[in-house]
Amino acid sequence: MFLDSIRIVVCGDESVGKSSLISSFTRESTTDSSTGHVLPPITISRSDYEEVVRDAPPPGIHERDAKHASRNGRDSNDLLDISTYIPTTATIVDTSSSDVTSLHKELKRADVICLVYSDHYTYERISLHWMPMLRSLGVNLPVILCANKSDLSPKSAWKNQDNEEFLPLINEFKEIEAGLRCSALNRYNVVEAFYLCQRAVVYPISPLFDAIEHNLRPRAIEALKRVFFLFDADQDGFLNFNEFNELHKKCFKREATREDFDGNVNYIHSKILPEGGEGISEDGFILVHKYFAESGRHETTWIMLRANHYTNSLSLDDKFLHPHLDVNPDSSVELSPTGYKFFVDLFLTFDKDNDGGLNEVEIDNLFQPTPGIPRLWMDTNFPSSIVCNEGGYVTLQGWLAQWNLTTFLNYKTTLEYLAYLGFNEGTSIKALKVTKPRKIRQKQGKTYRSSVNDRNIFYCYVVGAPKAGKSSLLDSFLHGQYSEMYSPTIQSRLVVKDIELRGGKQCYLILEELGELESAILANKKRLDMCDVLCYTYDSSDPESFQYLVDLRKQYTNLDEIPSVFVALKADLDKQQQRSDVQPENYTRDLFLSSPLHISSSWTSSLQELFIQLVDAAKTPASVTPGLETEKAADQEKTMHLIMAGGAIGVMALVSIWMLNSMRRR
Incomplete structure (x- = not known):
């Protein structure tokens, strides 16, 4: 979520004290700026920011879209009041304005820019040279202004000077996020200057707040509403104390006190949104975060958003x-x-x-x-x-x-x-x-699927001639009733429901009527692989209906690999002899399958039996794979052969006895 290291590039005109600021921050003796010495890059660990972690930015900071932020200026009732922290390390890079090639190279590698000036001339150069140069290089990065050498001017003049210096630049250049007066000699605001540089990258204000509209951006509001939703466990529109505490623990790793909660509720009611209720409403929650952005507290918002997996673009992390x-x-x-x-x-x-x-x-x-x-x-x-x-x-x-x-x-x-x-x-x-992978096996020269024991969802394609009763079958499966009015299925139609198997175990059965996509789906190997069982349906009262299935299976020979169940629908009507090359019972027998189930959508018991058989077929494919002779069928065939052979022997014996008796009579 965060960068492993932030690269801060310090730039500005010659003799403004860039190297001195860096040296002062690292507690080394200040460098004489007149020597033109450029310091090597310095990496600062997280522990160097412990002082800033405990305290807010001090007087003298002017931030974009913010009122004067002060060390002790935060209201004790601020919602979700926490200590600021920077969860990363930083590499600080010194530059020389005279080495243009190296300067441009470093600016393009930066994550944030610390732009230093020290007098009226170098101040004017901010808008006349430095900001136009950054834009010409395509460097669209946050910029922190540092008015160095503040020890040379009286403090009494700072407040008016700051308003005249920082705010016009902040308003003119959206890249400038904050400005502060500092002194490398006295170490005044030096730590805070580099803290602001880090914060501008780790907790950027621009994705949250629109400086022109002076409001939270739509994506920020959307993200905050989702956070509110997640912690409003009872969905009553308010965060109560327990919900507020859960938010605190997840986002800020500490418990919230009852006094904190009551104070925050009173604060919202009195200062932001007068309202009723026993907790913090969604509107109050949003407006508090607007206040944070306006007063330089937006790191609080970011900590909360990142704890809920938001990125800098205010989208949820793809991982x-x-x-x-x-x-x-x-x-x-x-x-x-x-x-x-x-x-x-x-x-x-x-x-x-x-x-x-x-x-x-x-x-x-x-x-x-x-x-x-x-x-x-x-x-x-x-x-x-x-x-x-x-x-x-x-x-x-x-x-x-x-x-x-x-x-x-x-x-x-x-x-x-x-x-x-x-x-x-x-x-x-x-x-x-x-679930465990479904394996493919070979038997009698045929390919079939292995049995499955750990699945609870099974997928069935329902195919058949128009008007066979497929739609009524799906309606009966889902609702227990169907419409008498015929309506052809154009688009594929899919329904899903849980069913109870023998023994009380429950599973889910998906039935799909393929509609006009039937040919395309049956020709698609990937779609066929998804199917656990094929339900072949025909209208037992229509003599032309079964031949459709015969022709379909001739056209798509790969259907032989799919477990299959044949169903004679509309069994409550008069059964008709099928005008087909072969009658349904003979056809299924030749495929080593059970005879078609005779089903009526008005017979509840027969429907339940069908759905159970479809699941059984999906769970034990070898027993219902077309053309695959089961052991039971093979045993039955052997028995029939033995019976027939025994019968033939018996007949021959009887004939022999009759002939012998006849000869004796003579």
Whole structure:
């Protein structure tokens, strides 16, 4: 998040005391500026800033967009009052204005510039020479002004002089973040000068505050609102003491006292936003941070934002949003028990009316700290893809099913939203689990998939002729009912729901009707690899329906590698002889598969049996892979051969006995 080291380049006209300032800071004897001596680069450790860590910047500092910041000028009731710290080291580089080549080289390598002047002439050169030169070099870095040799002018004149000197330059050049009067001889403000240089890099003001509008920037407000959201655990719109304390502990590594909290609440009410409530509102929280930016306290805001994984650009750290998860191409990703708990707790927190469903307002509130509802959800027609209550609100059952679907199809989306929504069990990877790789085996010259025992999500493609009843099957799976009105499926349609298997174990089944994309999907090896089982459907009351499946399997021979279940839909209607090259029962028998299940969307028990068989097929692929003879079938065939052979022998024996008896009679 932070730079390992900050490079501070000290520049300015000759004889302004650049080398003397550096020497004074390192507690060495000051250098005679008239000698033109340039010091070698000096690296300063963190411990050298301990004095500054304990205290705020002293009198004499003029900062962009700030009132006069003073050592003792901070109100004891400032929200989240902390000690300033600089969590990095610094390399200080001395320069000579006469060595232009070396000067330009160092300026381009800098992280921050300490621009020194000492009299009226060198002051005028700031706007006439130095700032235009920096811009011409393309050096867009924070600049700290140092008016050196303040020991040569009376202190009584400093205040008016500072207003006349610093503020016009600060207002004219956005790069200039602060100005202070200092003395290398007396070591006055020397430590603070280099502290400001570090702070300008570690805690930049410009991403937070708009100097022209005198307000926090939109991205800063958005980030602060998300931080407020994360710590408003009960989502009542206020930070109470416990929530305030949790924020303190995470961001500032210390407990907050009750007196601190009460003082902060009173301060907000009296000075920033008169309001009711027992805690700190979101608006009050935002306006306090505006006050911090205006009064030179913006390091407090940065510490809070960085503790919540924000970068200098006020975006969430990419490593936080997208942590690496090692996933074998033949494995799938599901929610872990920790992930289930997180999403259950999230649902319960935002179901404000306790009606067991998330309405549109509650959904919008829940996704407030995110970019919005995931794109994947929109692509799968959320919430029509899951179980909702009678009012159309998302139930807990549907909510968990949707996140299981998301994780299965694109686990990176789940990881990203876990981060946005405040998963706080360390890395968001803990919310997921990776299943064992699915292996490919060979038997009887055929390729088939190995059994799976550690998965809870299974993906099924539903294929069949138009009007076979695929859409009604999906409706019945999701809602327990279907519409009699026929509507052709154009776009692919996907639904997901948990089902109870034999023995009481639960898992999730994803059904997808491929629509007009059926040919493209079945020809795509990657899409086929995602499919755990194919559900071949036909209308048992339509004599033309089954031939569609025969033709489909002839066209895509690679379907033989996918576990398959054949289903005769609309079994409540009169069964028709299929006008096909082969009847369904014979066709499935030749593939060593079970006869088609006869299902009706109005028969609840038959539907449940179908869904269980689809999951069983996905879990034990060898038993339902087309063309792969199972051991049971082979044993049955051997038995039949033995029976037939035994029968033939018996017949021959009877014939022999009859002939022998006939001969004896003669």
